[in-house]
Amino acid sequence: MRANGALRAGAYDGTQGQSFTIVRQSGDGSMGIRAKYHDRVLNLSSSGQASAVAYAGSQSQSFTIVDQPDGSTLIRNKYNNRCLALHPDGRVTGETEGSSPFQCLTIIQQGDGSQGIRSFVYYLVADSLAEAESRTAAFCRRVLAAVPQPAGWKAAGVAAPLVVPFYERLLVAPGRSWPESP
Structure with a gap:
């Protein structure tokens, strides 16, 4: 404002x-x-x-x-x-x-x-899965260091899921018609 x-x-x-x-x-x-x-x-x-x-x-x-x-x-x-x-x-x-x-x-x-x-919702965008996982790990470390509620907690592991299979399923879903590639 x-x-x-x-x-x-x-x-x-x-x-x-x-x-x-x-x-x-x-x-x-x-x-x-x-x-x-x-x-x-x-x-x-x-x-x-x-x-x-x-x-x-x-x-x-x-x-x-x-x-x-x-x-x-x-x-x-x-x-x-x-x-x-x-x-x-x-x-x-x-x-x-x-x-x-x-x-x-x-x-x-x-x-x-x-x-x-x-x-309250966060999105992460990266050029590769490795970069996404690295950014996700850094974000989790910052949150754990800055937010008092989980004081003393440590991130045991961090992963960023690859969403390609989701979009591939959309492309072949019945009833979908997609324009032909040039």
């Missing part, structure tokens, strides 16, 4: 646009998500459009925060039931609950006293 109202998901970079204050709102018991350093709040319309706007006390600015069984957090609009989704391509949308993994979020306490909203 930027001072100009821009709303975009992206890798955490410690900027002010990634610092929020989540506050209990009076009256309906909902939560508001406000930019800590800019005069903007999260707004999630019934059509699924997410935006950063000036506070107006409207229903599209009222949320419930729901802990999920998998450890993630769901941020749902209290009135239109759209859920905040942070997409890997940077889009921020409101979706029907359960319609995508991009609704699985985590709320992090940050050093400046604000909260950060991060994706």
Whole structure:
């Protein structure tokens, strides 16, 4: 959430646009998500459009925060039931609950006293299986070093599955017609 109202998901970079204050709102018991350093709040319309706007006390600015069984957090609009989704391509949308993994979020306490909203889902892209396994191992080591809950744990083994067989099955699936190669 930027001072100009821009709303975009992206890798955490410690900027002010990634610092929020989540506050209990009076009256309906909902939560508001406000930019800590800019005069903007999260707004999630019934059509699924997410935006950063000036506070107006409207229903599209009222949320419930729901802990999920998998450890993630769901941020749902209290009135239109759209859920905040942070997409890997940077889009921020409101979706029907359960319609995508991009609704699985985590709320992090940050050093400046604000909260950060991060994706709970991670994707790894690499040019080879060896590189994918190496990156996966490095990621697991960073998580184990940084997250207090598994303190003292060690990664006994790490693997990145090769998904080629999945796509090969799609190519030969009955009823599929693919264009001929040139």
